[in-house]
Amino acid sequence: MEIPAGVMRDMQEVGRDLYQLSLVTSHGGNLSIRAGHDLWITGTGTMLGRLKERHISRVGADGRHEGPPPSSDTLLHQAVYALTGAQALCHAHPRHATALSFDVDLFVPCDLEGQLHLKEVPVVAPGPLQVELLASALQSHLVVLLRGHGAYARGQSLWEALHWITALEESAHIAWLRDVRDAAREG
Numbered sequence: 001m002e003i004p005a006g007v008m009r010d011m012q013e014v015g016r017d018l019y020q021l022s023l024v025t026s027h028g029g030n031l032s033i034r035a036g037h038d039l040w041i042t043g044t045g046t047m048l049g050r051l052k053e054r055h056i057s058r059v060g061a062d063g064r065h066e067g068p069p070p071s072s073d074t075l076l077h078q079a080v081y082a083l084t085g086a087q088a089l090c091h092a093h094p095r096h097a098t099a100l101s102f103d104v105d106l107f108v109p110c111d112l113e114g115q116l117h118l119k120e121v122p123v124v125a126p127g128p129l130q131v132e133l134l135a136s137a138l139q140s141h142l143v144v145l146l147r148g149h150g151a152y153a154r155g156q157s158l159w160e161a162l163h164w165i166t167a168l169e170e171s172a173h174i175a176w177l178r179d180v181r182d183a184a185r186e187g
């Protein structure tokens with residue numbers, strides 16, 4: 001199995017950025033890139049900040065894989081590629097966005113960048129239908145939150161998906177700071 005150089009480079013660089021920006025733990029999150037009817041995806045439990053070729057799996061449309069056991073989110077990645085024109089998908093654990101996900105069904109950024117890029121971010125509750133609900137939400141949104149867990153962003157490249165994850169976390173952090181400031185004023 002030969003991983004295209006561009007696929008490997010994007011996974012390594014975006015994975016390292018996600019880790020260095022504290023958007024995933026050492027072993028959290030996952031990444032994939034569409035490859036025709038197949039997809040390249042990070043192996044289950046791999047360290048996004050230290051990806052090597054041996055950590056990347058190729059999964060066919062029939063579910064068979066070459067390489068290490070693929071991410072436990074593989075079914076979701078396949079569902080998103082089946083429903084959307086996305087070429088890449090990124091899953092991370094942005095902490096302010098995840099904290100806000102407990103309290104809302106829809107996160108609407110208050111900052112101008114967030115409004116411009118994301119408009120609104122649906123929050124899906126974990127449960128037996130979460131794969132279908134997350135994939136369906138990604139048909140009409142760039143990024144979605146799984147309540148109490150993290151975010152999934154689609155893009156034409158991993159770089160675009162990274163942009164939406166970082167935009168979401170920036171918007172959520174700003175919303176959090178406003179809440180803290182308002183609480184201090186009222187206190």
Ligand SMILES: [Zn+2]
Nearest residue numbers: 028029149150
């Ligand atoms: Zn996760």
